[in-house]
Amino acid sequence: xxxxxxxxxxxxxxxxxxxxxxxxxxxxxxxxxxxxxxxxxxxxxxxxxxxxxxxxxxxxxxxxxxxxxxxxxxxxxxxxxxxxxxxxxxxxxxxxxxxxxxxxxxxxxxxxxxxxxxxxxxxxxxxxxxxxxxxxxxxxxxxxxxxxxxxxxxxxxxxxxxxxxxxxxxxxxxxxxxxxxxxxxxx
Amino acid sequence: xxxxxxxxxxxxxxxxxxxxxxxxxxxxxxxxxxxxxxxxxxxxxxxxxxxxxxxxxxxxxxxxxxxxxxxxxxxxxxxxxxxxxxxxxxxxxxxxxxxxxxxxxxxxxxxxxxxxxxxxxxxxxxxxxxxxxxxxxxxxxxxxxxxxxxxxxxxxxxxxxxxxxxxxxxxxxxxxxxxxxxxxxxx
DNA sequence: CTACAGACAGACAGGTTCGTCTACCCATAC
DNA sequence: GTATGGGTAGACGAACCTGTCTGTCTGTAG
Numbered sequence: 263x264x265x266x267x268x269x270x271x272x273x274x275x276x277x278x279x280x281x282x283x284x285x286x287x288x289x290x291x292x293x294x295x296x297x298x299x300x301x302x303x304x305x306x307x308x309x310x311x312x313x314x315x316x317x318x319x320x321x322x323x324x325x326x327x328x329x330x331x332x333x334x335x336x337x338x339x340x341x342x343x344x345x346x347x348x349x350x351x352x353x354x355x356x357x358x359x360x361x362x363x364x365x366x367x368x369x370x371x372x373x374x375x376x377x378x379x380x381x382x383x384x385x386x387x388x389x390x391x392x393x394x395x396x397x398x399x400x401x402x403x404x405x406x407x408x409x410x411x412x413x414x415x416x417x418x419x420x421x422x423x424x425x426x427x428x429x430x431x432x433x434x435x436x437x438x439x440x441x442x443x444x445x446x447x448x449x
Numbered sequence: 450x451x452x453x454x455x456x457x458x459x460x461x462x463x464x465x466x467x468x469x470x471x472x473x474x475x476x477x478x479x480x481x482x483x484x485x486x487x488x489x490x491x492x493x494x495x496x497x498x499x500x501x502x503x504x505x506x507x508x509x510x511x512x513x514x515x516x517x518x519x520x521x522x523x524x525x526x527x528x529x530x531x532x533x534x535x536x537x538x539x540x541x542x543x544x545x546x547x548x549x550x551x552x553x554x555x556x557x558x559x560x561x562x563x564x565x566x567x568x569x570x571x572x573x574x575x576x577x578x579x580x581x582x583x584x585x586x587x588x589x590x591x592x593x594x595x596x597x598x599x600x601x602x603x604x605x606x607x608x609x610x611x612x613x614x615x616x617x618x619x620x621x622x623x624x625x626x627x628x629x630x631x632x633x634x635x636x
Numbered sequence: 637c638t639a640c641a642g643a644c645a646g647a648c649a650g651g652t653t654c655g656t657c658t659a660c661c662c663a664t665a666c
Numbered sequence: 667g668t669a670t671g672g673g674t675a676g677a678c679g680a681a682c683c684t685g686t687c688t689g690t691c692t693g694t695a696g
Binding site (some may be wrong): 266291292293295296365366370371373374375376377379380384387388391395409411415416418419420421422423424425426427429430431432436437438439440442443446447449 | 456459477478479480482483500505514552553557558560561562563564566571574575578582596598599602603605606607609610612613614616617618619624626627629633634636
């Protein structure tokens with residue numbers, strides 16, 4: 263399966279990493295409930311015992327994947343203290359949403375697939391969203407906007423709508439006028 | 450289970466209606482995938498054969514429920530040719546979202562639970578959202594707003610974000626400044 | 637009285653899921 | 667040499683899910 267053409271040394275990825283990679287891809291594309299453990303095990307080319315050694319249950323795997331995804335996303339964000347950091351954040355998200363193959367937001371998926379808010383996956387997704395909201399508020403303040411909390415909430419809700427719409431509409435999501443709307447929300 | 454205190458004559462609801470009622474409640478509260486046919490059958494107090502006579506498959510039941518929900522919602526909407534019909538629509542949705550016990554949007558749930566856009570349930574949910582978008586555009590025009598399509602898209606995305614956030618946060622969804630943001634989007 | 641539509645009760649088949657378990661392999665460190 | 671950590675392979679149980687099927691009961695229409 264290793265589709266390496268001629269990249270760097272190619273460290274042979276530990277079993278744990280292979281599992282997380284495969285699980286992330288499958289969960290994102292097909293959903294948490296729709297993807298079974300057996301499928302992850304098969305595609306990660308890993309023994310079942312190995313899987314359960316690293317992740318005591320499927321829920322643990324989901325939570326671990328969410329944490330890893332959040333870390334990865336954090337790293338690729340525009341700086342919080344750059345110029346117009348709230349606007350920059352929103353534009354970055356919009357760019358991602360317009361990427362071909364984007365299917366919405368994994369964190370949002372946790373609440374949709376596990377309605378019970380005490381479910382570990384739902385709780386993990388919620389945690390991410392809470393931190394996003396805090397980040398947005400800081401960015402709004404750093405941008406010198408009045409009433410940063412209100413601006414943050416407005417942008418947050420709008421971005422959530424973008425993710426939900428991309429999930430629903432796919433590449434045909436009605437995003438044509440999204441940046442204009444964002445301008446209105448932060449202006 | 451009939452929690453009737455002393456209402457009108459109480460027609461004894463046909464089997465089909467009982468199934469749809471129960472299924473709707475369960476699907477909304479716990480999710481399409483999480484609720485099994487057996488559970489619907491038990492709570493609707495119906496025989497399995499009867500169920501499968503009315504709904505050839507679970508997917509058919511889901512689609513039927515979505516259609517019924519859309520009809521019900523349509524009926525309770527502010528008129529399209531009233532004063533400020535776009536604003537009225539948005540405010541009505543916001544009021545619903547703030548209702549205790551609101552858990553987000555059933556139609557949105559279809560895309561989240563069935564990622565494949567050709568799945569009947571996903572397609573049904575998408576159909577509803579397309580019609581909502583059209584409605585919003587007509588309402589924007591009736592409200593005399595310039596660039597009704599852009600306004601409709603903006604309001605649409607924002608409302609989708611509200612539904613997604615209610616699903617995620619429950620009663621703690623960050624809606625405190627939502628009407629102010631909506632004002633900005635339509636103004 | 638009879639015929640029949642519609643509902644009931646529930647066994648059953650076939651498939652899937654999560655998680656446990658046994659048994660074996662093999663490289664490295666000591 | 668050998669203990670140990672990490673991996674492989676895959677059988678297995680118990681639960682659950684969808685959908686089919688058999689057989690019984692009841693109410694109404696002719």
